[in-house]
Amino acid sequence: MKARHLLGLALKQITRHRVRSALTIAGVATGMFLYASVQTMQSSLAAVTQLGAEDNTLVVYRENRFCPSTSRLPEYYLPEILRIDGVAEAVPIQVTVNNCGASLDVITFRGVPPENLLEYNPDIEVTAGSVEGWIGRSDAALVGENFALRRSLRPGDTFEAVGVRVYVAGVVRSPLAQDNNVAYVHLPFLQQASRVGLGVVTQFNVRVTDASQMEAVADRIDELFAADSAPTNTRPEKAFFAQTARDLIEMIGFTRWLGLGAVLAVLGLVANALLLAARGRIKEGAILQTLGFPRLAVGLIMVWEGALLGLFGGLVGTLGAMAFFHLKRFTLGNEGLTMALTPDWSVSLSGLLLAVILGLIASVWPAIVASTKPVVSSLR
Amino acid sequence: MWKQRAINETFAKASRYTKNFIMTFKTTIPLNTTEAYIRCRGVSKTYYKGKTTVTPLEALDLDVGRGEFLALMGPSGSGKTTLLNLIAGIDSPSTGELWIGEQNLASLKRGQLTSWRAHNCGYIFQLYHLVPILSAYENVELPLLLDKSLSPKARREKVEMALDLVGLSDRSDHRPTELSGGQEQRVAIARAIVTDPGLLVADEPTGDLDRASATAILELLQELSSKYDKTIVMVTHDAVAAAAAMRTLHLEKGQLAEQATTLKPQTV
Numbered sequence: 001m002k003a004r005h006l007l008g009l010a011l012k013q014i015t016r017h018r019v020r021s022a023l024t025i026a027g028v029a030t031g032m033f034l035y036a037s038v039q040t041m042q043s044s045l046a047a048v049t050q051l052g053a054e055d056n057t058l059v060v061y062r063e064n065r066f067c068p069s070t071s072r073l074p075e076y077y078l079p080e081i082l083r084i085d086g087v088a089e090a091v092p093i094q095v096t097v098n099n100c101g102a103s104l105d106v107i108t109f110r111g112v113p114p115e116n117l118l119e120y121n122p123d124i125e126v127t128a129g130s131v132e133g134w135i136g137r138s139d140a141a142l143v144g145e146n147f148a149l150r151r152s153l154r155p156g157d158t159f160e161a162v163g164v165r166v167y168v169a170g171v172v173r174s175p176l177a178q179d180n181n182v183a184y185v186h187l188p189f190l191q192q193a194s195r196v197g198l199g200v201v202t203q204f205n206v207r208v209t210d211a212s213q214m215e216a217v218a219d220r221i222d223e224l225f226a227a228d229s230a231p232t233n234t235r236p237e238k239a240f241f242a243q244t245a246r247d248l249i250e251m252i253g254f255t256r257w258l259g260l261g262a263v264l265a266v267l268g269l270v271a272n273a274l275l276l277a278a279r280g281r282i283k284e285g286a287i288l289q290t291l292g293f294p295r296l297a298v299g300l301i302m303v304w305e306g307a308l309l310g311l312f313g314g315l316v317g318t319l320g321a322m323a324f325f326h327l328k329r330f331t332l333g334n335e336g337l338t339m340a341l342t343p344d345w346s347v348s349l350s351g352l353l354l355a356v357i358l359g360l361i362a363s364v365w366p367a368i369v370a371s372t373k374p375v376v377s378s379l380r
Numbered sequence: 381m382w383k384q385r386a387i388n389e390t391f392a393k394a395s396r397y398t399k400n401f402i403m404t405f406k407t408t409i410p411l412n413t414t415e416a417y418i419r420c421r422g423v424s425k426t427y428y429k430g431k432t433t434v435t436p437l438e439a440l441d442l443d444v445g446r447g448e449f450l451a452l453m454g455p456s457g458s459g460k461t462t463l464l465n466l467i468a469g470i471d472s473p474s475t476g477e478l479w480i481g482e483q484n485l486a487s488l489k490r491g492q493l494t495s496w497r498a499h500n501c502g503y504i505f506q507l508y509h510l511v512p513i514l515s516a517y518e519n520v521e522l523p524l525l526l527d528k529s530l531s532p533k534a535r536r537e538k539v540e541m542a543l544d545l546v547g548l549s550d551r552s553d554h555r556p557t558e559l560s561g562g563q564e565q566r567v568a569i570a571r572a573i574v575t576d577p578g579l580l581v582a583d584e585p586t587g588d589l590d591r592a593s594a595t596a597i598l599e600l601l602q603e604l605s606s607k608y609d610k611t612i613v614m615v616t617h618d619a620v621a622a623a624a625a626m627r628t629l630h631l632e633k634g635q636l637a638e639q640a641t642t643l644k645p646q647t648v
Contacts, residue, residue, distance in 0.1 A: 376465055
């Protein structure tokens with residue numbers, strides 16, 4: 001007997017028991033939505049806290065900083081940093097945020113020298129408006145696309161936050177998710193508008209020539225300014241996030257249990273639905289065996305059914321989670337550092353695979369029940 | 381294999397379901413064929429219900445000829461259905477030999493019996509036992525799915541032919557719930573014959589039907605036996621149904637009690 005025939009019979013069992021199937025699929029979808037959401041948070045957290053081989057950017061903050069507002073570094077550090085061996089380039093940045101605590105709606109202004117923006121972030125892509133429009137106007141802002149969507153901003157609009165009023169010159173997209181949640185403004189403008197004063201910046205972003213020299217370069221920078229009026233603390237940005245967002249990380253780590261709970265709920269739901277179906281179809285299984293269907297084939301119909309229920313529920317749940325995060329564009333902020341909750345295809349695929357495996361596992365016992373009952377007594 | 385030509389001829393001559401048509405064939409069939417298709421030798425069946433040993437069949441000997449239509453009668457618990465299940469290969473005798481054609485079913489293991497059933501036996505149940513979510517067409521198609529060598533086209537032709545034979549071509553898309561009892565039983569018969577097995581077993585096929593539907597079903601079984609050479613073993617409580625068979629056996633307490641041979645089966 002061909003596997004596709006068994007698959008066809010399993011599909012008919014699903015499509016012709018519509019209410020039962022719809023309820024089971026809805027349950028699986030809910031569980032997998034929760035699982036995919038938790039995994040999205042985990043993967044987003046990993047993306048902003050775990051260093052990769054491609055990471056070659058250091059951030060220089062004032063020592064003992066708590067929030068961007070407490071990190072005040074003199075802008076004249078820049079030429080000295082650039083002279084250090086292993087430094088490819090450095091950009092002074094002023095950061096102003098509306099909320100230093102953990103928040104889902106953080107507004108972050110990044111003040112950068114207009115002429116350095118594309119050096120600082122060469123992968124930036126303007127999706128609306130223009131860079132020229134931004135360079136030509138001192139109060140102009142290039143707004144990250146997630147930020148723009150959250151606030152419904154378009155080129156030509158003006159908006160005010162943290163006491164800073166800016167004109168939207170364009171909307172930008174960056175491969176770094178956290179860059180899509182900020183507004184780039186002119187450094188001198190932000191220094192004055194946020195009243196920190198000219199010549200003072202929050203941080204320097206330093207790109208090193210070789211990723212393997214990150215630690216050595218960071219040590220040299222901190223040694224250089226150790227005896228200065230503003231001692232520094234230099235680390236990869238991801239390391240700062242991992243340090244400042246410890247509570248957040250712990251909380252997100254806890255959500256693993258929610259994910260596990262969702263997985264167990266899906267397993268129980270599918271197993272229960274199939275077991276009830278198997279018990280209701282004892283006679284049907286016996287009829288099939290009377291017609292000459294091997295016991296394995298009768299069991300496999302149930303296994304296929306479980307896999308299909310998992311597949312359909314998994315598709316709805318994981319794609320639903322992707323769509324949800326894509327549309328809502330959540331950004332978690334803490335101490336001025338942002339983490340975008342970005343939907344990821346690998347999360348969806350792993351969720352889908354997990355749902356199918358759960359469906360398969362859940363169907364094993366019902367398949368045994370359906371295929372091992374004695375034919376003669378089942379037909380009575 | 382189905383004989384398309386024979387079917388066409390049947391359609392050309394007259395309606396298959398008229399009494400005259402059935403009688404034409406009845407008169408030409410030898411009732412006791414020399415070749416025994418089913419041979420039971422000392423067949424017993426014993427099972428255990430708690431600490432009690434139950435023996436519904438005991439040392440039974442029986443020959444049924446190829447193409448014979450046999451009715452099994454007897455009171456409840458006499459072993460009729462047990463014998464039927466043994467002949468159909470859904471149960472195995474505890475002792476004895478049970479030959480169907482050249483195959484001793486008593487020597488087959490469960491998996492081998494399943495495979496044997498798929499090719500050699502069609503089972504017709506009292507309560508039809510159609511798969512409720514499948515249409516008449518899909519129900520009839522079920523046994524053919526086991527044959528990997530059949531193309532979809534060949535499968536479709538066989539299903540259509542079987543449904544045609546039972547007079548339900550126009551109801552192939554209907555689900556069991558959309559059919560009458562008689563129509564459901566016709567679909568069940570089409571499902572039983574679609575693989576062209578040599579043996580058909582029927583467990584009270586008319587027990588749940590009104591007289592008119594029962595008559596139509598019995599006529600169909602007579603036709604399958606007489607025209608298509610199917611060996612049919614039917615369990616029934618109904619003397620009228622039994623009269624449609626060529627021979628009637630009475631079972632009592634697991635043993636043959638009486639045999640009645642009808643040289644000319646009655647018109648039902």
